[in-house]
Amino acid sequence: MIRKIKLFILGALLTLSSGGVTNDSRDGFSSEEQGTLKRSYRQHPLIDTLLQSVNPKYEPKQPDDFFDFLRDQYPLPDGLKSPLSEYDYIIVGAGSAGCTLAARLTEDPKTTVLLLEAGKGEMFTTDAPAIAAFFQRTDYTWQYFMEKEPGVCLGMINKKCFWPRGKAIGGTSVINYMIYTRGRPEEWNRIAAAGNVGWSYDEVLEYYKKSERSSLRGLEDSPHRGRKGELNVEFVQYRTPMIDAFLEAGRERGIPTVDYNAPEQLGFGYVQSTTQDGKRVSAAKAFLHRNKNRPNLHILPNTRVTKVLIDSMTKTAYGVQYVRNRLKRNVAARKEVILSAGPIASPQLLMLSGVGPKDHLSSHGIPVIQDLPVGRTLYDHISFPGLIFTLNTTGMTLSESRFAQLPGVIQTVTQWLQYGDGPPASPGAVEGIGYIRTPVSNDPDPVPDMELISIGGSLVSDGGPGGSKAVRRGMMISEKIFDAAYGSIDDTDTWSPFLMLLHPESFGFIELKDNNPWSHPRMHGRYLSDAGGKDVATFVAAVRFVQELVATTPFQRFGARLHRAQYPACRALPFDSDAYWECAVRTLTATLHHQIATCRMGPAGDPQAVVDPRLRVHGLRNLRVVDSSIIPRTVAAHTNAPAIMIGEKAADMIKEDANR
Known part of the structure; x- marks a missing residue:
């Protein structure tokens, strides 16, 4: 126990005293403000000594490597040193939806899945719910900033709202406040009534219950709660x-x-929280930890997908391009490419790949494969x-x-x-x-x-x-x-x-800054x-x-x-x-990180829709979006539980479509 306490405190010091603010995330800040940001991440001089007290063989490394021996590891199974050249499904993004989807698809041992994530494995310091705020400005997040807009965010640094999103195996569920909410019945019924068949409250409720392992004292007999799922929900x-x-x-x-x-x-x-015995339950803990050794599930952290590979003649997605260890590679998908990168990265990746508003893509020199309103709707809480x-x-x-x-x-x-x-x-x-x-x-x-x-x-x-x-x-x-x-x-x-x-009546949009996949997109909340x-x-x-x-x-x-x-x-x-x-x-004016609708779901003929009710990108084959970006209108919910529900529902739809 003493060693565990020592490791926890050490890990907390490491996590909370470092992290990265990329040059792109500082874009638009004055030199004085950049200095303020840098000071927030200054490394404490005692950290190397503390590390050596825990691990005598430790040698000081570059900042990105400090936490390696404390992080969750996801080695490829069967001694593989590199991924295969082809999989049945490629999932981009190991967030709340992506982790759920990967676990469900690989329940069939004959189905191979590659799960790609730009971030790293979490560490046990993220288990402590009380210090959730600390992780907003560490290397567990994408350091996104909304564009400066008149009349909002006036009290923020440089008058820009900060939009951190999870960059980890587990995604935003590693850095969020663990609040479990589902949305009201009327809200989901309205979504279904707009032509999104299969998305009524009663239908999505079954998927909420499928994931949930309720430990809510006093609600043991509630017909609305699930008790056999992977995601623990409890009262604090x-x-x-x-x-x-x-x-x-x-x-x-x-x-x-x-x-x-x-x-x-x-x-x-x-409050009902996604915790177990007072410790955070991320999507990775719930859905990947017990399944990561499956031989048909390959997980690659620290891997940045830069493009979806789409045949422009047949309009069929056949793989992705990614960068890992500074090397650019392609990997093929026999059945589908699935974007689960979240409400900012998923639309960005679609647009970089030639799927998006025609005029906008053309202005950045990106060949247009499918003209769709990607990113043109963005709601936030x-x-x-x-x-x-x-x-x-x-x-x-x-x-x-x-x-x-x-x-x-x-x-x-x-x-x-x-x-x-x-x-x-x-x-x-x-x-x-x-x-x-x-x-x-x-x-x-x-x-x-x-x-x-x-x-x-x-x-x-x-x-x-x-x-x-x-x-x-x-x-x-x-x-x-x-x-x-x-x-x-x-x-x-x-x-x-x-x-x-x-x-909110107000809604914004997201667009590309340029055609460089390493640039953050431009985000307009229009709050x-x-x-x-x-x-x-x-x-x-x-x-x-x-x-x-x-x-x-x-x-x-x-x-x-x-x-x-x-x-x-x-x-x-x-x-x-x-x-x-x-x-x-x-x-x-503060965001609660609930951006939605940037890859809006809607039936054929809906001029605002990017994906259909089965989450397939309109006009393309073998390409889906499975994350909170598909939610077409606001619901009274923090988006972690809905994203997991979307992953659950998408897994069943994908299995059904594969068997037709």
Whole structure:
């Protein structure tokens, strides 16, 4: 146990003190801002000494190699030194959908699958849910930035929203906050009604249940939960008193405490997380770890796919081009190429391969194979994390400064490693989820327009002298603006709900920067740009709802008071006015990494569709997209569980099509 604790703390130091900001990810930043980014990744001089104390044979290596002996390994089976030249299926991207799909397709020992991933294997430091924020700015992520746009992300470094996506075996499930949500029945039924046969709520529910291994106390008899799947879902064992205040206040306001993933009614509930005994369960842990030694499943980490190979005459995909160890190679697919690279990389790869908007591809000198609206629709869930309430009690919330001091941290880590509880088990301090309909909603169906994410603290819980400031840095909030707004309450006991807009009217798009596969694409969120201003009005209405919620007895027991944040851009506006809150939301506009619809699903004849309801790319043969980019419209869900469900459903469709 002592060695395990030592390794964990060492691994945490390594992971949190390094990582890469590529030149491309710094594009558009001033020299001063680039210096700030570089300082975030400075290597601690004691790391080599610490490594040698664990492994006497360790020799200092380049930064990209520091973690190799701690990472999950995926050697090719049967002693192979290199992959085969041909497989039945090639899956690009080992994220939530890709891991699921690879595991299901290789259940048939006669089916060969090559799974290609640009990132590396995870390490056991990612198991700790509490430090999820740290991984947003390590080499486990693609360091994407949204293009600078007027009136949003004003409080972020260089006024650009940060869009980290997972770059690991396991994808974004290695760095996310492990929140398990599915979407409301009405939302999936609308998707099916638009011509997407097979995607109604009852139909997707069976695939949610297939993956799930529910360990939710009190819901053992629920007909909506799965119990025999690979993905563990549980209630978080460690809670602060603030979650009980949140749920009790909801009941006082007539909002029931429910299983928020059940279809019957909206309400508040304890967060359900993809963890097991307080430790993260990534898609890789759930679907690959027990299957990675299958002789018919070959997994290549650190492998960058640069192009899908498509015969322009027959419009048939027959393989991919990839770069590994600085060598460019081709590999062939006998049956299908499947893109599971996520809502940014999948559309980028399609466009680089000649599949996308004709005029856009031609402008970059890319021969057009199929003219499709790839990337022309991009929805995202944005949040406002700046609604913070101070408390007149101490020790009631999660505080990094309180739990990170030695020797207490050793006792805390020991308890978590042995029993799966204590502060490390809290998924980024998220404790509860609440769905509400604000007065702004004109939806005829009982669909929420706002999600409240109850935090056992707030943005200031990671501060104080020597604090990591991981949450604020993970969002790339400007230090100057943060200090002006929250410096007076930094590292104090507070409570906050993150407000997440579920069904924005605004939507953006993604396009290529150039025809270089190593360049990041240009991402335009176009947040809060709807002509009618409904998105802003929904945020303001949610703020008013929370103010009424906090006025109830459960919160007033803790003396909860709204903090008067002094945002520099909002100082001329009366505090607590609607205009002030609009300015606040435009200052702290934060993505929750739920981009969808960039490879939009729709039937033949849908001018916005890229793939059909069986996820086949329109007009092409042997090419599918299987990830969250196919979801055609917003759903009330964090996208990890839907991506896994999509992988499950796609596996069955692929097997059915192969047997026809």
